[in-house]
Amino acid sequence: MKLESNEPTGDIAGRWDKHRFDMKLVNPANKRKLSVIVVGSGLAGAAASATMAELGYNVDCFCFQDSPRRAHSIAAQGGINAAKNYQNDGDSVYRLFYDTVKGGDFRSRESNVYRLAQVSTNIIDQCVAQGVPFARDYGGYLANRSFGGAQVSRTFYARGQTGQQLLLGAYGALSRQIHLGQVKMHTRTEMLELVLVNGHARGIITRNLLTGKMESWAADAVVLATGGYGNVFYLSTNAMGSNVTAATRAYKKGAGFANPCYTQIHPTCIPVSGDHQSKLTLMSESLRNDGRVWVPKKSGDTRTPVQIPENERDYYLERRYPAFGNLVPRDVASRAAKMACDEGMGVGPGGRGVFLDFKDAIGRVGKDAVSARYGNLFDMYERITDDNPYETPMRIYPAIHYTMGGLWVDYNLMSNIPGLHVAGEANFSDHGANRLGASALMQGLADGYFVLPYTIGNYFATSGQGKVTTDAPEFKQALKDCEDRTKKFLSLDGKRTVDDFHRDLGKICWEHCGMSRTKEGLTQAIQDIGSLREEFWTNVKIPGSGAELNMELEKAGRVADFLEFGEVMCNDALAREESCGGHFREEYKTEEGEARRDDENFCHAAVWEYAGYGNTPNRHKEEMEFEYVKLATRSYK
Numbered sequence: 004m005k006l007e008s009n010e011p012t013g014d015i016a017g018r019w020d021k022h023r024f025d026m027k028l029v030n031p032a033n034k035r036k037l038s039v040i041v042v043g044s045g046l047a048g049a050a051a052s053a054t055m056a057e058l059g060y061n062v063d064c065f066c067f068q069d070s071p072r073r074a075h076s077i078a079a080q081g082g083i084n085a086a087k088n089y090q091n092d093g094d095s096v097y098r099l100f101y102d103t104v105k106g107g108d109f110r111s112r113e114s115n116v117y118r119l120a121q122v123s124t125n126i127i128d129q130c131v132a133q134g135v136p137f138a139r140d141y142g143g144y145l146a147n148r149s150f151g152g153a154q155v156s157r158t159f160y161a162r163g164q165t166g167q168q169l170l171l172g173a174y175g176a177l178s179r180q181i182h183l184g185q186v187k188m189h190t191r192t193e194m195l196e197l198v199l200v201n202g203h204a205r206g207i208i209t210r211n212l213l214t215g216k217m218e219s220w221a222a223d224a225v226v227l228a229t230g231g232y233g234n235v236f237y238l239s240t241n242a243m244g245s246n247v248t249a250a251t252r253a254y255k256k257g258a259g260f261a262n263p264c265y266t267q268i269h270p271t272c273i274p275v276s277g278d279h280q281s282k283l284t285l286m287s288e289s290l291r292n293d294g295r296v297w298v299p300k301k302s303g304d305t306r307t308p309v310q311i312p313e314n315e316r317d318y319y320l321e322r323r324y325p326a327f328g329n330l331v332p333r334d335v336a337s338r339a340a341k342m343a344c345d346e347g348m349g350v351g352p353g354g355r356g357v358f359l360d361f362k363d364a365i366g367r368v369g370k371d372a373v374s375a376r377y378g379n380l381f382d383m384y385e386r387i388t389d390d391n392p393y394e395t396p397m398r399i400y401p402a403i404h405y406t407m408g409g410l411w412v413d414y415n416l417m418s419n420i421p422g423l424h425v426a427g428e429a430n431f432s433d434h435g436a437n438r439l440g441a442s443a444l445m446q447g448l449a450d451g452y453f454v455l456p457y458t459i460g461n462y463f464a465t466s467g468q469g470k471v472t473t474d475a476p477e478f479k480q481a482l483k484d485c486e487d488r489t490k491k492f493l494s495l496d497g498k499r500t501v502d503d504f505h506r507d508l509g510k511i512c513w514e515h516c517g518m519s520r521t522k523e524g525l526t527q528a529i530q531d532i533g534s535l536r537e538e539f540w541t542n543v544k545i546p547g548s549g550a551e552l553n554m555e556l557e558k559a560g561r562v563a564d565f566l567e568f569g570e571v572m573c574n575d576a577l578a579r580e581e582s583c584g585g586h587f588r589e590e591y592k593t594e595e596g597e598a599r600r601d602d603e604n605f606c607h608a609a610v611w612e613y614a615g616y617g618n619t620p621n622r623h624k625e626e627m628e629f630e631y632v633k634l635a636t637r638s639y640k
């Protein structure tokens with residue numbers, strides 16, 4: 004597997020400019036002759052589709068929801084980062100770059116991260132121009148709040164609905180192009196296969212989720228903007244439909260899967276309450292601006308929070324990390340919560356919770372000010388738990404939230420399969436081993452609005468591929484493979500439901516590849532997932548037919564892919580004998596329980612190559628070099 008990062012050289016601040024100048028352009032008349040398939044219409048896919056269509060390319064955009072505006076990006080609550088430095092508190096492009104590389108525990112590519120910080124400021128301008136209603140301060144400037152892992156306020160927000168508002172902006176831009184006929188939007192349509200011709204990505208096979216019709220689509224390039232794979236854990240803060248199918252199909256066709264074990268655990272979610280759940284609810288990290296995290300000092304303390312006096316509370320984040328306090332990055336905050344609960348200080352049923360307390364903030368700025376900042380989150384919490392967070396602290400616990408791993412891409416966001424580009428959460432770039440809050444929206448929009456539309460032109464201008472049609476034998480074969488797979492699912496007639504398998508897979512992954520991992524646990528997990536996968540293919544029950552709306556059939560395809568992917572993820576976690584960011588191996592920690600990185604042996608992205616069904620995949624490396632942000636132990640003390 005060839006892994007050329009194609010990063011430009013020279014001074015980091017000038018690399019993107021230099022690259023844009025060096026890339027070949029496609030003239031406007033020729034753009035009209037070129038077509039792009041974009042799978043996904045979340046922030047990354049909608050932004051990419053709209054922008055490429057504005058440039059003149061013919062775009063076919065696919066999503067499995069009934070409307071692009073229901074993509075999972077809609078769920079993002081907290082905000083989006085940008086180095087605008089409106090408050091003059093010391094922010095800059097360089098500081099955002101620095102914080103992101105450090106926050107990602109030195110496992111991301113410097114050139115990409117610098118570009119991300121650079122274009123972050125354009126994103127805000129574009130979104131404001133689209134009418135995104137960001138919060139404003141008294142003088143009319145856009146307001147900012149702070150997020151974990153940063154000591155400046157650089158997070159732009161629209162109350163607790165930032166993702167939704169940004170998506171409406173991107174959806175507006177996309178709709179304009181749908182109206183003009185430059186984007187053909189295919190909703191309720193799921194990509195089931197990637198098609199390569201002459202080693203280049205030239206199309207996809209889809210299933211119409213309402214009629215069951217399978218179809219082939221050909222284009223000059225393919226973009227996957229299909230989101231993350233957090234649902235491999237079954238319980239997560241992701242939308243239930245989020246899946247790894249598109250990425251898995253590309254992986255099985257030869258695309259490298261980078262750092263699959265880098266999962267982000269979010270510290271502020273509503274704790275699991277029983278076996279009936281299929282989803283966990285996030286309480287935005289922005290709450291840690293004003294909320295103070297604590298547990299009782301005494302183990303097994305069953306008093307209500309109001310009955311526990313100040314001197315019997317442990318504000319453990321403020322105690323352990325005085326510089327960042329409650330605003331330490333997510334991986335650090337999550338592990339600290341787990342440690343407090345493991346030591347018996349956890350609160351609520353099962354002792355798997357810590358308090359997030361707003362009493363001091365309400366005393367300081369008043370209930371109205373707190374409500375203006377977080378009102379909808381407080382209402383949501385109350386509806387779910389029946390507790391009023393204005394009066395009693397919230398109970399929170401870490402949950403799976405985001406995946407930093409994804410398909411490997413170079414600086415142009417192209418995978419190792421020529422023509423296959425990957426954007427947003429579906430690619431591995433920019434966040435390294437841990438994502439700082441408010442950086443995913445930034446990356447999705449950077450990729451979609453400001454990177455891909457340039458770099459895809461360079462691919463067209465240099466790839467020299469002629470036209471193909473869906474009559475090519477590669478399309479026929481791929482279509483047949485999809486039809487056979489569907490027939491196989493429907494013929495199984497086993498005893499267990501798809502959800503039942505998914506739940507079991509999730510338990511294995513959370514137990515052994517979740518907040519902390521060990522060699523023994525991961526070895527066991529790989530075995531257990533293998534057995535579960537074998538059982539799935541003999542004992543799953545899928546009612547109904549393939550020629551109708553059949554959600555069990557849809558789920559079966561996704562869970563089958565999760566089962567194969569779960570093994571890749573655990574293999575990756577096993578091979579990485581160090582702790583860094585969202586990857587914490589119990590064997591590699593400091594005396595204080597902090598992550599111990601091994602830069603000598605693991606300062607690389609691990610990229611996995613498919614080796615056939617049931618076989619251990621092959622591991623490749625892209626070495627990471629740190630020229631500007633010097634490798635150092637991460638400390639938030």
Ligand SMILES: Cc1cc2nc3c(=O)[nH]c(=O)nc-3n(C[C@H](O)[C@H](O)[C@H](O)COP(=O)(O)OP(=O)(O)OC[C@H]3O[C@@H](n4cnc5c(N)ncnc54)[C@H](O)[C@@H]3O)c2cc1C
Nearest residue numbers: 043044045046047067076079081082194230427428443444
């Ligand atoms: C609860 C929650 C809160 C968050 N809050 C924040 C925040 O405050 N700030 C921040 O920066 N980030 C936040 N994030 C992360 C951020 O929302 C996501 O990383 C980001 O929105 C992902 O965007 P995307 O465009 O890559 O993918 P998505 O929005 O997930 O879109 C995926 C698209 O791909 C389509 N798709 C997938 N598979 C297929 C297939 N096989 N066939 C056809 N279509 C397919 C879907 O239909 C969808 O259109 C949050 C995440 C969650 C879960």
